[in-house]
Amino acid sequence: MNHPDDIRSQLLREATRQFAAHGVDGTSIQAIAEAVGVTRPTLVYHFGSKAGLRAAVLEGVVAHWRAALPGLLLAAASGGPRLDRLLGALFGFFQDDPNLARLIVRELLDQPEVLTALLRAQLTPWTAVLCEAVRSGQAEGQLQPGVDPEAFVSLMISAAVAVSALGQHAGALVSPEPGLHAQQAELVRVARAALLVPRRKEG
Amino acid sequence: MNHPDDIRSQLLREATRQFAAHGVDGTSIQAIAEAVGVTRPTLVYHFGSKAGLRAAVLEGVVAHWRAALPGLLLAAASGGPRLDRLLGALFGFFQDDPNLARLIVRELLDQPEVLTALLRAQLTPWTAVLCEAVRSGQAEGQLQPGVDPEAFVSLMISAAVAVSALGQHAGALVSPEPGLHAQQAELVRVARAALLVPRRKEG
């Protein structure tokens, strides 16, 4: 299902790869067609234009996101340390395909209105759930009262995407270089410490 | 000093702007030359090639960074809430020119080896100071022992750059939309909570 090998799907996958790696403007549709083994007019036949291909790639990314989200939130809800699971699942999502995070960052820079409009429609309901969860945790005294729920949630999304897309290179600025995994773990730890009211240690 | 208006400097400034906004591949040297009011061969005369212009732009960004760093660390060292000042100064640096953060993110995606080599040479000494400060704070019991200094520092750099470059758009995924300032403030709060050992409240 995820990897049908008809020409159109192959073109879509290859385009996602190359757009993520070199950017849309840095990729020729010729290169994508060649990699799949067809001619450029064939690609144009399937997607109408380079802009059409770009839109199809974005739709695919958003669809992937939307399909994965319920699973993420479910994992988070299934008892245990919720926050850790949620962030862990989010990282897992991006780690399965690091190109995805890069593509999102690129499109956020290149055409923010287009991508945010697509994403907003799909995941505002879910982020609203998260913000509400923070708020009720604060009301119950389990979460820090100083947290700004909306700012916190969008900050964590930014940070998770940024670490997934750029973490490997950002780590190179520090020595000894922390791996991607260490940075992800640190983000989870940081989020936890910032969110939870510390339990009193006894003794 | 910062804005000499000879042609070469004008071209450099305009290139920085357009590269940040549309990416190197999305910008023609023709458009840069036109914006400054000269012809394309004039630009090529000054920088040799588009690649030469790109390198000059990157060098300018790194020089800007390097010039600002001592001031940032000084502000941080001057008593008071050190962490807040340091992060605040870092955000101020990016806020003065939001294009800078975008350019860094783009080049980190397009040619990570080139940019990290440049940055690493300039700021590894400074990040080493920060890591050491975290370590000694841990030894004195003022900072959380669970923090991984290198991972924490590189995570904060990633997060600060990401919020500066993409925060405005990432905020649009949450409702009501938190402003850039709220996300910056939240990052400072989060960093603080994750780093400092909470003081016992009395009474």
Added chain:
DNA sequence: CCTACCGATCGGTAGG
């Protein structure tokens, strides 16, 4: 610093 010119590559179309 400009005019004039270059080959290469781009995205896209016609027609089958």
Added chain:
DNA sequence: CCTACCGATCGGTAGG
């Protein structure tokens, strides 16, 4: 799904 062809734009050079 391909061959053949298109105009436009790209970065860069020659020569002054």
